[in-house]
Amino acid sequence: MNRLRARLLAPAAALAFLTVVAPLAIICLYSFMSRGAYGGVGQPFTSENYTRLLDPLYGAILWRSFWVAAVSTLICLALGFPLALFIARSGEKKNLYLSLVILPFWTSFLIRTYAWMFLLRDTGLINTALLSAGIIREPLPMLYNNGAVILGLVYGFLPFMVLPLYAILERLDPSLMEAAADLGARPRETLFRVILPLCAPGIRAGAILVFVPCLGTYLTSDLLGGSKTILIGNLVQNQFTSARDWPFGAAASLALMAAATLLLFAARRSGEELL
Amino acid sequence: MKRRAFILSAAAAACSRGPRLNVYNWSDYVAPETIPDFERETGIFVRYGTYESVQEMLAKVMSGNSGWDVVFPSADYIQPMREMGLLAPLRPEWLPHLDALDAPFRHPPWDPELRWSVPYMWGVTGIAYQTSLDRPPCSWGDLWNPRLAGKITMLDDPPEVLGACLKMLGYSLNSSDPAQLRRAQQEAIAQKKLLRAYLNAEVRDQLVAGDVAAAQAWAITAAQAIEAAPDKLAFAFPSEGFARFADTVAVLRESRRQQAAHRFIDYLLRPEVSAKIATATQTATANGAARALLPAAMRDNPVLYPSGGTLARGEWFQPQSAASQRLRDRLWTEIKSA
Numbered sequence: 001m002n003r004l005r006a007r008l009l010a011p012a013a014a015l016a017f018l019t020v021v022a023p024l025a026i027i028c029l030y031s032f033m034s035r036g037a038y039g040g041v042g043q044p045f046t047s048e049n050y051t052r053l054l055d056p057l058y059g060a061i062l063w064r065s066f067w068v069a070a071v072s073t074l075i076c077l078a079l080g081f082p083l084a085l086f087i088a089r090s091g092e093k094k095n096l097y098l099s100l101v102i103l104p105f106w107t108s109f110l111i112r113t114y115a116w117m118f119l120l121r122d123t124g125l126i127n128t129a130l131l132s133a134g135i136i137r138e139p140l141p142m143l144y145n146n147g148a149v150i151l152g153l154v155y156g157f158l159p160f161m162v163l164p165l166y167a168i169l170e171r172l173d174p175s176l177m178e179a180a181a182d183l184g185a186r187p188r189e190t191l192f193r194v195i196l197p198l199c200a201p202g203i204r205a206g207a208i209l210v211f212v213p214c215l216g217t218y219l220t221s222d223l224l225g226g227s228k229t230i231l232i233g234n235l236v237q238n239q240f241t242s243a244r245d246w247p248f249g250a251a252a253s254l255a256l257m258a259a260a261t262l263l264l265f266a267a268r269r270s271g272e273e274l275l
Numbered sequence: 276m277k278r279r280a281f282i283l284s285a286a287a288a289a290c291s292r293g294p295r296l297n298v299y300n301w302s303d304y305v306a307p308e309t310i311p312d313f314e315r316e317t318g319i320f321v322r323y324g325t326y327e328s329v330q331e332m333l334a335k336v337m338s339g340n341s342g343w344d345v346v347f348p349s350a351d352y353i354q355p356m357r358e359m360g361l362l363a364p365l366r367p368e369w370l371p372h373l374d375a376l377d378a379p380f381r382h383p384p385w386d387p388e389l390r391w392s393v394p395y396m397w398g399v400t401g402i403a404y405q406t407s408l409d410r411p412p413c414s415w416g417d418l419w420n421p422r423l424a425g426k427i428t429m430l431d432d433p434p435e436v437l438g439a440c441l442k443m444l445g446y447s448l449n450s451s452d453p454a455q456l457r458r459a460q461q462e463a464i465a466q467k468k469l470l471r472a473y474l475n476a477e478v479r480d481q482l483v484a485g486d487v488a489a490a491q492a493w494a495i496t497a498a499q500a501i502e503a504a505p506d507k508l509a510f511a512f513p514s515e516g517f518a519r520f521a522d523t524v525a526v527l528r529e530s531r532r533q534q535a536a537h538r539f540i541d542y543l544l545r546p547e548v549s550a551k552i553a554t555a556t557q558t559a560t561a562n563g564a565a566r567a568l569l570p571a572a573m574r575d576n577p578v579l580y581p582s583g584g585t586l587a588r589g590e591w592f593q594p595q596s597a598a599s600q601r602l603r604d605r606l607w608t609e610i611k612s613a
Contacts, residue, residue: 035597038333038352040337056607057605057609058608059466061608061612064612097506119480121484122485122486123484141425144472146470222431225472226472226474227431227611228470228473229612230612232606234609237606238608239604240330241330241434242432243600243601243604243607245600245601245604
């Protein structure tokens with residue numbers, strides 16, 4: 001039995017080693033090397049790339065990235081929870097609604113982000129409609145600001161919040177809600193004191209699934225933010241392109257990963273205390 | 276058409292065991308028929324790959340066994356690539372069409388004897404603007420005009436933005452002097468609150484739509500925008516001076532197909548081949564004989580081919596030392612964080 005298990009697991013383990021562990025080891029190694037004159041890495045080994053990260057300039061970038069990711073996650077939760085609850089209770093139409101949530105994944109994220117640019121532009125669909133309806137006189141500056149970045153992130157990652165919440169809500173025993181009502185709880189109390197606590201694992205899973213990719217994003221801040229702010233993802237990308245400083249880029253991406261991992265552990269700890 | 280060409284070349288690859296050549300180029304930098312025509316004529320099968328930035332190409336070929344034979348480095352990468360021993364010396368006797376090049380490109384500053392590279396395409400950076408503006412911009416300084424707030428864009432490219440600021444202050448755009456770079460950075464930060472965004476080629480559509488009033492833009496992007504809206508848009512070559520850049524073709528030292536590689540480069544140098552590429556890509560060609568074959572509207576387009584007097588204000592990008600590169604990246608990160 002154990003040998004069978006080992007054999008069946010071997011391909012997945014090999015794949016994980018080749019595509020996760022080995023590249024990470026290389027990034028880790030690079031982060032302790034010196035930059036080559038035109039990209040690439042060289043001797044000597046140094047920890048300078050990490051001390052450089054202590055500079056307040058990079059701290060501010062990391063902080064801004066956390067802030068953008070946190071706001072996006074909270075909005076996803078606020079939008080995703082009612083949606084998941086609605087889908088979980090919509091009987092036969094459940095599958096239809098669920099496929100509508102997943103439908104956007106059939107198109108590339110890049111193309112959908114471009115579509116948002118067409119909607120939000122000064123001469124885009126929304127501004128043109130509002131202008132011709134006489135509601136506004138000047139086009140609203142909707143594109144190229146932090147709001148547009150957060151909108152793009154919420155739009156892109158909302159399904160990752162809805163799906164785990166739905167999975168929990170769907171399995172929630174209706175008799176618990178009935179019991180709460182029988183014991184005199186108003187709908188509001190039932191929601192906040194019964195349903196929400198029972199959903200904690202789904203909320204945590206959804207929050208992690210949204211927060212982590214938001215933290216590393218660089219495409220959305222470039223396209224919808226007009227490259228006017230720099231997030232940690234953009235910093236890493238710049239090091240591998242225009243700055244040609246791979247070791248520093250490697251160190252910055254590892255620091256990002258460490259920060260995200262710490263946060264996940266903290267979330268798990270607090271989750272265990274809650275339950 | 277493209278798809279058919281692809282299937283045909285894939286089929287050719289599958290059945291032929293004939294000679295091969297591996298060509299690594301920028302995306303959209305040849306005409307659709309360029310590669311199939313070469314294969315048909317020579318029987319050499321071309322494995323063709325594309326990249327989006329010169330750093331991407333350099334990262335691949337730096338190992339010295341990338342498997343590519345011919346690459347298209349930017350002019351300011353010739354010296355570093357040569358110093359890293361990545362380039363093979365060219366053999367002029369295998370390039371009979373070298374004299375098709377425009378006179379200035381037969382002795383370019385980055386490779387005066389054309390020992391390592393053949394100039395391919397070139398361009399400049401200037402200002403694209405709406406002709407409806409009551410004071411058309413003619414200098415970089417005009418992009419600091421508060422009346423255009425929210426309607427100005429700059430390129431999302433550190434050497435270009437710092438270069439424009441340096442030029443405005445009267446310095447070389449290749450400056451590595453920390454004091455000059457700091458002053459340039461202060462100008463960039465001061466300008467940032469007027470900016471709509473940092474955009475590269477995407478600015479084209481926004482110029483045409485009228486979202487952007489004035490933009491730091493590559494002449495190629497501007498020419499395309501002007502073609503779409505000829506009476507609304509124009510292009511200025513800033514009075515303080517501006518950046519010039521070029522792309523070249525070179526053979527990698529690692530290549531074991533030197534002769535086929537030269538044959539390919541000479542094929543690209545042929546005026547009729549080069550003219551087709553210039554037409555398809557709408558880029559300024561370094562090939563004077565090819566330019567003569569272009570339709571008049573393109574051949575005499577003043578945005579793509581400014582007069583010699585105008586070009587005299589241009590300055591070629593040069594490679595930066597590691598220290599200067601690092602300082603520039605830090606300044607850029609600070610601009611973006613401001």
